[in-house]
Amino acid sequence: MKEKVLLAEDDKTLSLLLKFRLEKEGYETFMASDGNEAQKLIESSKPDIILTDIMMPFSSGLEVISFVKDTLKRDTPIIVFSAAGQEEMVLKAFNLGATDFMSKPFSPNELIMRIKRILMQKK
Amino acid sequence: MKEFLNDLISIYLSLPLLIQVIWVVIFVELILILSSFIHLNLLRSRYQNKMKEHQKLTDKYQEILINYIYFTEDEIDEKNKTTKLLKIAIKNKSDRKVIQNLILTLHDDLTGELAEFLETLYYDLGLVQYSLKKMNSPVWFIKIKGIREVTQMKVKDVYTETLMLINHKNQLLRSEAQLTMVKLYQFEGLKFLDTLDFPITEWQQILLIEEIQSIRNQEIPNLTNWLYSKNDSVICFSLKLVKLFNQIQMKDDLIKLVQHPSEKVRRTAIDILGYFRILEAKTILKQIFKNSAAETQLFIIQALSQLSDKKDIPFFEKQLNSADFDIKKVAYDTLKDLKPFLVTINLNKV
Numbered sequence: 404m405k406e407k408v409l410l411a412e413d414d415k416t417l418s419l420l421l422k423f424r425l426e427k428e429g430y431e432t433f434m435a436s437d438g439n440e441a442q443k444l445i446e447s448s449k450p451d452i453i454l455t456d457i458m459m460p461f462s463s464g465l466e467v468i469s470f471v472k473d474t475l476k477r478d479t480p481i482i483v484f485s486a487a488g489q490e491e492m493v494l495k496a497f498n499l500g501a502t503d504f505m506s507k508p509f510s511p512n513e514l515i516m517r518i519k520r521i522l523m524q525k526k
Numbered sequence: 527m528k529e530f531l532n533d534l535i536s537i538y539l540s541l542p543l544l545i546q547v548i549w550v551v552i553f554v555e556l557i558l559i560l561s562s563f564i565h566l567n568l569l570r571s572r573y574q575n576k577m578k579e580h581q582k583l584t585d586k587y588q589e590i591l592i593n594y595i596y597f598t599e600d601e602i603d604e605k606n607k608t609t610k611l612l613k614i615a616i617k618n619k620s621d622r623k624v625i626q627n628l629i630l631t632l633h634d635d636l637t638g639e640l641a642e643f644l645e646t647l648y649y650d651l652g653l654v655q656y657s658l659k660k661m662n663s664p665v666w667f668i669k670i671k672g673i674r675e676v677t678q679m680k681v682k683d684v685y686t687e688t689l690m691l692i693n694h695k696n697q698l699l700r701s702e703a704q705l706t707m708v709k710l711y712q713f714e715g716l717k718f719l720d721t722l723d724f725p726i727t728e729w730q731q732i733l734l735i736e737e738i739q740s741i742r743n744q745e746i747p748n749l750t751n752w753l754y755s756k757n758d759s760v761i762c763f764s765l766k767l768v769k770l771f772n773q774i775q776m777k778d779d780l781i782k783l784v785q786h787p788s789e790k791v792r793r794t795a796i797d798i799l800g801y802f803r804i805l806e807a808k809t810i811l812k813q814i815f816k817n818s819a820a821e822t823q824l825f826i827i828q829a830l831s832q833l834s835d836k837k838d839i840p841f842f843e844k845q846l847n848s849a850d851f852d853i854k855k856v857a858y859d860t861l862k863d864l865k866p867f868l869v870t871i872n873l874n875k876v
Contacts, residue, residue, distance in 0.1 A: 415588065416592070510636065
């Protein structure tokens with residue numbers, strides 16, 4: 404069975420690029436363009452890993468992490484995308500339970516490696 | 527209807543002149559409001575159509591671009607077809623804007639292989655030519671847009687075009703051109719300092735140094751010529767580079783600059799002499815101390831405190847009588863290090 408990845412990112416081009424790459428690697432990908440959509444998809448699709456941007460419309464990546472860890476009480480690994488100057492937010496994300504973070508600009512190859520490593524550790 | 531209109535006109539004509547004028551004004555204003563309302567609605571619908579068209583194009587080229595990025599070696603025919611399609615598309619202004627924007631935005635978020643791929647694609651599609659056109663625009667902010675595009679996409683063959691903008695009358699454009707020189711050509715790009723007529727602001731110096739610090743190549747250029755530039759800010763900036771790269775072998779030039787006509791250059795040179803602990807500078811620093819401005823005296827005494835030994839105790843003791851509190855404080859601190867016991871006695875006397 405394919406492992407499920409939820410990608411929450413408001414930049415549509417980047418989302419599509421990552422989705423394409425993730426599907427090429429054999430993952431089933433769910434895309435959300437804001438925090439609210441991400442929360443709904445997490446509840447319904449139960450992903451194996453979540454990739455989320457910190458700054459998103461409606462509700463932020465931090466709220467998404469809190470929703471997974473505190474409301475749903477799931478231990479789904481979460482990789483956070485951050486931009487330069489969001490170091491404080493990254494620290495907050497780790498405090499809330501994020502597993503890893505990647506600073507934009509990043510390499511999709513590196514992202515895939517991190518996803519594989521985290522999912523292997525989970526098993 | 528005709529009768530109704532005739533009645534209206536006769537009623538209007540029977541009114542006093544002032545009321546007639548008021549009615550005309552009300553009528554004209556109503557027409558103006560109505561026409562503005564129609565005009566705004568037209569503008570809004572035109573803008574909405576434009577946005578819809580833009581979104582449509584974005585969705586179309588987004589898909590094409592992403593498929594293009596992930597074409598495999600077996601799909602070479604498909605790839606060539608898409609290249610042709612994109613090359614034709616960029617001839618159209620609105621399509622080009624969308625494609626260019628997509629490539630630049632995506633490039634902003636990516637590093638590694640994919641970022642390099644987008645840089646090559648930008649070049650291969652001929653989008654560089656349009657960025658160069660922007661650089662040659664008579665409007666300064668369009669020039670800046672062009673410069674930023676070539677810098678982001680690491681287009682290397684814009685040396686002459688960028689160098690020509692170094693002395694542009696617009697400060698923002700000048701700053702952008704200077705940063706581009708360093709970002710694209712690294713130490714080689716610093717040659718703009720040879721011909722720079724305008725001062726480099728402190729903030730610009732910080733930005734340039736930040737860029738310089740990220741250069742991996744460690745072949746530091748010869749900074750000597752810039753230390754004798756006619757532009758004082760170039761000298762100050764070069765002095766900062768001397769400090770940054772620990773160019774201690776340039777001590778003779780630093781000592782010469784202690785007597786430079788510009789107060790700022792003198793202070794920067796003095797500060798670096800202290801930082802490098804160049805003992806040969808001690809005599810000249812003491813010589814110029816008396817006739818220097820109070821703020822420069824502070825720089826000198828701070829530098830001297832880095833170079834001092836017991837022979838300098840009389841000099842620092844003399845400064846204990848200075849009217850300037852900061853100078854007195856540096857003198858006390860230095861004396862405390864040189865001869866702690868003596869200072870304790872002196873302090874007790876005070």
